[in-house]
Amino acid sequence: MTLKECYAALGGNYDDVLGRLPERLVQKFVLKFLNDGSYDLLCRSLEAGDRGEAFRAAHTIKGVCANLGFDALLESSEKLTEALRDGAPPQPGEEELIRRVGEDYRRTVQAIQAYQGALGA
Amino acid sequence: MKNKTTRFLISSLIGVALLCVCVFSFFAVHMSNQSARTINEVGTLYMSSMSQQTSMHFESIISLQLEQLRTLTNTITSDEVHRDRALQEALVEGARARDFSYLAFYGSDGTLEMLCGAQLTVTDPEPFLSSLRGEERKVAIGTNPQGEKVILLGMPSPHEPTPEHNCAALVAGLPVSYISDNLSLEENSERAYSFIIRRDGSFVIRSNDAYRNNYFERVRVLYEDVNGITAEEYLKELDEAMTEGRDYANEFTMEGERYHLYCTHLPYSEWFLITFLPYGSMDTIVTGFSREWGGMTVFSGIIILTALMLVFYKYYGLTRQQLRELEEARASEEAARKDAEHANRAKSEFLSNMSHDIRTPMNAIVGMTAIATANIDDQQQVKNCLKKITLSSKHLLGLINDVLDMSKIESGRMTLNMDQVSLREVVDSIVSICQPQVKAKHQHFDVFIHDISTENVLCDSVRLNQVMLNLLSNAIKFTPEEGKIHMALFEESSPKGEDFVRIQIQVKDNGIGMSKEFMRHIFDSFAREDSARVHRTEGTGLGMAITKFIVVDAMGGDIQVDSTQGKGSEFRVTLDLEKADVMEEDMILPNWNMLVVDDDRQLCETTASALHSIGVNAEWTLDGESAVEMVVKRHQRQDGYHIILLDWKLPGMDGIATARRIREALGDDPVPILLISAYDWGEIEHSARDAGITGFISKPLFKSTLFNSLRQFTGSLTEEEEEEAAQGERGRDLTGRRILLAEDNELNWEIASELLSEEGLVLDWAENGQICVEMLNQSPPGYYDAVLMDIRMPVMGGYEATQVIRTLDRPDRDLPIIAMTADAFAEDVKRSLDCGMNAHVAKPIDVREVMRLLEKFIK
Numbered sequence: 017m018t019l020k021e022c023y024a025a026l027g028g029n030y031d032d033v034l035g036r037l038p039e040r041l042v043q044k045f046v047l048k049f050l051n052d053g054s055y056d057l058l059c060r061s062l063e064a065g066d067r068g069e070a071f072r073a074a075h076t077i078k079g080v081c082a083n084l085g086f087d088a089l090l091e092s093s094e095k096l097t098e099a100l101r102d103g104a105p106p107q108p109g110e111e112e113l114i115r116r117v118g119e120d121y122r123r124t125v126q127a128i129q130a131y132q133g134a135l136g137a
Numbered sequence: 138m139k140n141k142t143t144r145f146l147i148s149s150l151i152g153v154a155l156l157c158v159c160v161f162s163f164f165a166v167h168m169s170n171q172s173a174r175t176i177n178e179v180g181t182l183y184m185s186s187m188s189q190q191t192s193m194h195f196e197s198i199i200s201l202q203l204e205q206l207r208t209l210t211n212t213i214t215s216d217e218v219h220r221d222r223a224l225q226e227a228l229v230e231g232a233r234a235r236d237f238s239y240l241a242f243y244g245s246d247g248t249l250e251m252l253c254g255a256q257l258t259v260t261d262p263e264p265f266l267s268s269l270r271g272e273e274r275k276v277a278i279g280t281n282p283q284g285e286k287v288i289l290l291g292m293p294s295p296h297e298p299t300p301e302h303n304c305a306a307l308v309a310g311l312p313v314s315y316i317s318d319n320l321s322l323e324e325n326s327e328r329a330y331s332f333i334i335r336r337d338g339s340f341v342i343r344s345n346d347a348y349r350n351n352y353f354e355r356v357r358v359l360y361e362d363v364n365g366i367t368a369e370e371y372l373k374e375l376d377e378a379m380t381e382g383r384d385y386a387n388e389f390t391m392e393g394e395r396y397h398l399y400c401t402h403l404p405y406s407e408w409f410l411i412t413f414l415p416y417g418s419m420d421t422i423v424t425g426f427s428r429e430w431g432g433m434t435v436f437s438g439i440i441i442l443t444a445l446m447l448v449f450y451k452y453y454g455l456t457r458q459q460l461r462e463l464e465e466a467r468a469s470e471e472a473a474r475k476d477a478e479h480a481n482r483a484k485s486e487f488l489s490n491m492s493h494d495i496r497t498p499m500n501a502i503v504g505m506t507a508i509a510t511a512n513i514d515d516q517q518q519v520k521n522c523l524k525k526i527t528l529s530s531k532h533l534l535g536l537i538n539d540v541l542d543m544s545k546i547e548s549g550r551m552t553l554n555m556d557q558v559s560l561r562e563v564v565d566s567i568v569s570i571c572q573p574q575v576k577a578k579h580q581h582f583d584v585f586i587h588d589i590s591t592e593n594v595l596c597d598s599v600r601l602n603q604v605m606l607n608l609l610s611n612a613i614k615f616t617p618e619e620g621k622i623h624m625a626l627f628e629e630s631s632p633k634g635e636d637f638v639r640i641q642i643q644v645k646d647n648g649i650g651m652s653k654e655f656m657r658h659i660f661d662s663f664a665r666e667d668s669a670r671v672h673r674t675e676g677t678g679l680g681m682a683i684t685k686f687i688v689v690d691a692m693g694g695d696i697q698v699d700s701t702q703g704k705g706s707e708f709r710v711t712l713d714l715e716k717a718d719v720m721e722e723d724m725i726l727p728n729w730n731m732l733v734v735d736d737d738r739q740l741c742e743t744t745a746s747a748l749h750s751i752g753v754n755a756e757w758t759l760d761g762e763s764a765v766e767m768v769v770k771r772h773q774r775q776d777g778y779h780i781i782l783l784d785w786k787l788p789g790m791d792g793i794a795t796a797r798r799i800r801e802a803l804g805d806d807p808v809p810i811l812l813i814s815a816y817d818w819g820e821i822e823h824s825a826r827d828a829g830i831t832g833f834i835s836k837p838l839f840k841s842t843l844f845n846s847l848r849q850f851t852g853s854l855t856e857e858e859e860e861e862a863a864q865g866e867r868g869r870d871l872t873g874r875r876i877l878l879a880e881d882n883e884l885n886w887e888i889a890s891e892l893l894s895e896e897g898l899v900l901d902w903a904e905n906g907q908i909c910v911e912m913l914n915q916s917p918p919g920y921y922d923a924v925l926m927d928i929r930m931p932v933m934g935g936y937e938a939t940q941v942i943r944t945l946d947r948p949d950r951d952l953p954i955i956a957m958t959a960d961a962f963a964e965d966v967k968r969s970l971d972c973g974m975n976a977h978v979a980k981p982i983d984v985r986e987v988m989r990l991l992e993k994f995i996k
Contacts, residue, residue, distance in 0.1 A: 033981075036892075036981060036982070036983060036984065037888070037891075037892065041888070041891050041892075044891075045884060045887065045888055045891075048883075048884050048887065049884060051884075052882070052883070052884050054882060069931075071929075072881075072929045072930075072931065075929045075959055075960075076881065076882045076885070076929065078959045078980075079882065079885055079927075079958070079959035079980045080882060080884050080885055082959055082979075082980040082981040083884075083885055083888045083980055083981045083982055084884075084888075084981075085981065094959075097959075
């Protein structure tokens with residue numbers, strides 16, 4: 017599995033990220049994404065009902081995804097960020113947004129893990 | 138109110154006037170009475186003093202004569218006088234010397250023994266004799282034989298009467314005229330005259346005209362009225378006064394004239410002096426005075442009344458004016474209230490319209506979302522839904538923007554953001570925005586630029602855009618399918634001076650037009666023509682109000698509208714804009730031969746002249762057929778056109794067909810053929826390219842549009858641009874500069890760090906705003922050259938950290954701080970700048986952008 021295939025699997029824009037970063041760095045950071053704690057923080061904050069912290073976490077995910085060109089996760093996390101912005105009260109459909117972020121996150125992580133496996137192999 | 142005041146004024150005026158008349162009449166009457174009394178009093182006083190004088194005069198005359206008589210008496214030295222002839226002679230001699238006409242001894246029995254003069258008779262001997270007997274000097278009246286009256290002076294004899302000579306007194310006689318002459322009783326006959334009477338009324342000395350012998354009789358006959366009493370009563374009063382010996386004064390009327398009368402007793406006699414004074418002589422003076430007084434009274438009364446009238450009139454006028462003002466104030470208040478009510482009603486109508494207008498796109502969004510969700514797997518369907526949702530959202534956003542603009546205008550917060558604006562760019566962008574709508578409604582849209590020599594002006598481009606867009610979108614909205622919309626730009630010299638240019642924007646359509654009634658309100662807020670066909674058209678009704686505010690109030694321009702219902706509308710905006718202070722690019726193209734083909738003669742002419750001004754030799758023609766002919770002719774002369782501009786929509790043969798024909802005629806000559814179009818050429822691009830069209834040029838054809846589109850065929854870039862490009866690549870060397878990066882996410886930090894390290898920068902990591910501030914504060918001043926700041930961080934965010942850094946007590950507290958965040962909304966950018974940051978870059982990190990900013994801000 018190539019890095020390009022990995023990007024296709026996680027719904028990212030490989031050409032775009034290569035426009036900004038050398039391939040060497042892209043590979044490095046994509047793998048590092050697995051260690052990023054922002055999603056955990058998001059889940060914990062939402063469970064604890066700390067919407068401010070949840071907003072910050074979603075925002076961070078959005079920033080990271082923007083940098084790495086993970087467009088699918090970027091889009092869903094961006095929506096969640098806006099829903100949580102300024103401590104806005106819960107809206108109907110928010111659950112759906114959270115679910116979507118989780119889905120995209122898992123899809124991203126699975127793709128990266130697959131790529132990592134391919135590298136190891 | 139008005140009637141009441143007027144009534145009060147008039148009645149009080151009448152009341153005061155009446156009061157005035159009464160008071161002054163009273164004074165006049167009183168004064169008249171007073172003057173009559175005064176005349177009386179003065180008359181009485183005058184007469185009494187005159188009578189007294191006459192009386193005293195009489196007394197002195199009589200006493201003088203009596204003294205003479207006494208001295209004569211003293212010569213009688215002997216009692217035997219009646220026998221002493223010599224003594225009698227001496228006495229007569231003495232009497233003659235003393236001017237006595239008569240001299241006699243008066244016997245105690247009343248006989249007169251004449252010594253000289255004729256025999257006299259005493260008229261009323263009794264009182265005379267008794268007085269003389271009583272050793273009293275006395276005057277009486279007597280008559281001589283001729284019947285003439287003689288004044289008799291009686292001096293009691295110093296000797297005792299003897300039996301043979303019973304002599305009581307010596308009596309001397311004087312003619313009456315002596316007394317009357319001396320008293321000058323009639324001297325002043327015109328004013329006053331006097332006479333002397335006895336108790337019984339008979340005259341002693343009478344005045345000339347008194348032809349009766351007795352005064353009383355005369356009174357009875359002549360006196361008409363004596364001060365309100367009859368003549369008899371008067372006589373009685375007079376008689377009483379005579380008896381008591383006091384003076385008597387009265388007035389009477391005789392022969393129509395009033396007189397004063399004064400009666401006083403004369404000394405040495407039983408006589409009374411009666412003096413008359415005609416009322417007239419004194420009355421004239423007093424009456425004159427009294428009349429003058431009365432006149433003055435009436436005159437002052439009139440003056441006061443006039444003054445009063447004036448005051449009342451003025452006051453009345455003032456009251457009326459006040460009333461009028463009050464009325465006007467009330468009327469204007471009423472008008473203001475009506476206006477307010479109208480505005481209020483318009484607002485509530487607007488609100489209900491708005492909620493309708495908002496609901497429509499919202500319903501579309503909600504409905505389309507539901508359809509898309511239901512057909513989540515049908516990509517075509519979802520795409521279609523999304524497209525409609527996007528449209529509705531945009532429309533909704535437009536509505537909300539309008540409302541926000543209006544509220545900005547109404548609260549006076551809308552200000553212009555003046556900047557250098559290219560009219561070409563503005564019109565270009567407007568045209569590209571409007572094209573999809575025009576195309577959707579199959580409308581004929583044309584943009585026309587008349588000789589715009591100044592493209593760059595100072596203006597608020599956003600607002601200018603808004604004005605044009607409002608006018609155009611209205612035209613599109615209210616023009617049915619296949620209608621015509623025409624937009625034109627003119628340039629004129631501005632009356633404001635050489636630094637200004639007057640731009641006229643004209644938007645004309647042949648749509649539904651407006652009623653005259655509505656045209657009056659078109660620029661009011663919340664106005665929308667209230668008719669069924671307009672109800673189907675969405676909009677806030679704020680567009681024109683906003684447009685007018687921008688053009689007239691903010692930009693100081695003018696907006697005119699002309700419209701006929703059913704025929705179309707025309708809007709003309711006139712703006713005086715300052716010429717932008719830039720050197721216009723030196724636009725020169727090679728000395729090409731060019732052909733312009735368009736069915737609009739004006740467009741051909743202005744385009745040709747614009748081309749001439751940039752050094753191109755341009756010819757033009759109005760249709761495709763003649764164009765082909767001209768091209769072929771030139772080609773045969775070996776002097777072909779270098780570039781051909783073709784309008785797409787031509788009568789008869791259209792642009793594409795013409796191009797095909799030209800290509801056929803020219804064979805493999807690669808002359809560029811450009812298609813002029815105000816429309817989006819996406820749809821025709823394919824067929825155009827097939828027909829041999831080299832490229833496209835969009836209307837409006839500004840000079841710069843032409844220059845920029847044609848420049849590519851010169852084959853090289855200008856020197857300046859090459860220089861610019863070279864400089865861009867070189868950049869500034871920031872190697873070794875130290876940057877503090879505040880970023881809470883490790884991955885983001887690593888990405889930034891890796892990227893920027895490769896550019897030669899040295900980076901330090903601060904995990905949040907707090908740490909960032911601390912690290913900066915503990916470093917020596919100038920250690921860091923800039924800060925890259927994430928916004929959303931735990932403990933302390935980027936905004937707060939920036940604010941803290943800007944207030945640190947350090948010489949480098951104003952070092953460059955650049956926000957680096959995933960938020961890219963305009964508000965975020967603005968907030969970053971408001972917090973004191975120098976710039977804002979959005980994630981993903983674009984190294985070139987970050988480097989450009991660092992180069993810009995690091996000193």
